[in-house]
Amino acid sequence: MALLFKSDLDRAGNWERSLKSCDPDLDLRVWPDAGDPNDIDYALVWQPPPGELRTYPNLKVIFSVGAGIDHLSSDPDLPEGVPIVRMVEPGLTAGMGEFVVMSALAHHRFMLDYAQQARAEVWEEISQISTARRRVGIMGLGVLGRGAAEKLAPFGFPLVGWSRSPKQVPGVACYHGQDGLKPFLAGCDILVCLLPLTAETRGILNAETLAAMPRGAAVINVARGGHLVEEDLLAALESGQISGATLDVFREEPLPKGHPFWQHPRVVLTPHIASMTIPETAAKAVMDNIQRFEAGQPLTDVVDLDRGY
Numbered sequence: 001m002a003l004l005f006k007s008d009l010d011r012a013g014n015w016e017r018s019l020k021s022c023d024p025d026l027d028l029r030v031w032p033d034a035g036d037p038n039d040i041d042y043a044l045v046w047q048p049p050p051g052e053l054r055t056y057p058n059l060k061v062i063f064s065v066g067a068g069i070d071h072l073s074s075d076p077d078l079p080e081g082v083p084i085v086r087m088v089e090p091g092l093t094a095g096m097g098e099f100v101v102m103s104a105l106a107h108h109r110f111m112l113d114y115a116q117q118a119r120a121e122v123w124e125e126i127s128q129i130s131t132a133r134r135r136v137g138i139m140g141l142g143v144l145g146r147g148a149a150e151k152l153a154p155f156g157f158p159l160v161g162w163s164r165s166p167k168q169v170p171g172v173a174c175y176h177g178q179d180g181l182k183p184f185l186a187g188c189d190i191l192v193c194l195l196p197l198t199a200e201t202r203g204i205l206n207a208e209t210l211a212a213m214p215r216g217a218a219v220i221n222v223a224r225g226g227h228l229v230e231e232d233l234l235a236a237l238e239s240g241q242i243s244g245a246t247l248d249v250f251r252e253e254p255l256p257k258g259h260p261f262w263q264h265p266r267v268v269l270t271p272h273i274a275s276m277t278i279p280e281t282a283a284k285a286v287m288d289n290i291q292r293f294e295a296g297q298p299l300t301d302v303v304d305l306d307r308g309y
């Protein structure tokens with residue numbers, strides 16, 4: 001059984017060590033040294049070159065190093081009939097929860113305003129409001145959205161959520177579908193986007209949806225850059241409809257030099273690091289799934305390519 005591994009983020013070799021510690025006999029091939037393509041049974045990959053996965057004729061399962069699979073589904077030459085498994089592992093969920101809490105608290109406690117004041121050497125208080133008066137909305141109530149809701153709950157923010165199908169999440173007022181979108185947005189003082197990027201969700205953060213939020217709301221996009229119409233956010237920041245944004249993902253990554261977000265006083269940006277797959281915990285999730293598959297049991301976390309996530 002041979003596993004091909006490809007990620008540009010294994011600078012310390014943690015993945016190799018972690019996979020081997022799950023199964024010391026694992027025949028691990030690290031891309032581009034795949035050896036005989038016929039040997040490869042499984043691939044664990046992040047952003048493989050388009051067409052690459054088709055060159056392994058005996059490939060049984062493709063594992064995504066990330067929770068998102070748009071780096072795979074965008075490949076027009078993906079091998080047909082090979083299941084794709086997205087990453088679900090506790091380290092990734094925990095990291096996202098931390099980032100969302102940090103960002104929500106920063107907007108709640110006016111940190112953008114204080115940063116601007118500090119640059120202008122202004123010493124001025126802004127009245128504090130209770131978290132009970134700051135509603136946080138989470139678009140996408142999947143593994144990461146629900147994980148973020150759990151981490152936000154103890155702070156006392158009223159939580160609302162939006163998903164494709166009806167959901168019941170303890171402590172979260174849940175909306176779903178197109179009909180639920182506007183009522184959901186109307187209750188978001190801080191909006192967190194944790195949707196997968198699909199044909200339905202591309203461009204979902206746009207002039208219309210930003211206008212449907214309460215005036216002065218904040219946006220946290222930790223999903224994909226393709227969810228946000230960047231020009232519409234810039235206009236909404238300009239008009240004051242949106243008071244600030246935390247952006248971790250962008251239409252083009254790395255964010256091009258000279259992009260207006262870089263210097264924008266109402267934008268906090270990070271280089272797609274809201275959360276990271278942690279090799280130690282993720283290797284176990286992948287190897288457990290492979291073991292299940294080899295034992296003839298169903299895989300977990302398989303992507304429905306028709307749905308797009």
Ligand code: NDP
Pocket residue numbers: 066067068069092096139140141142143144145162163164165166167177194195196197198200201222223224248249272273274275276309
């Ligand atoms: P899941 O598949 O577990 O959850 C997706 C959620 O989105 C589900 O609740 C789903 O609804 C909802 N959804 C999908 N399509 C629609 C739609 N058209 N309308 C309304 N709701 C919809 O994904 P994860 O939580 O694991 O991950 C979410 C995304 O986070 C990833 O796809 C990735 O893009 C991003 N990500 C970003 C990272 C970063 O560092 N910036 C790190 C990791 C992930 P339903 O429940 O009804 O199916």
Ligand code: OXD
Pocket residue numbers: 065066067068069087275276277
């Ligand atoms: C992911 C990511 O999808 O890191 O896991 O963006």
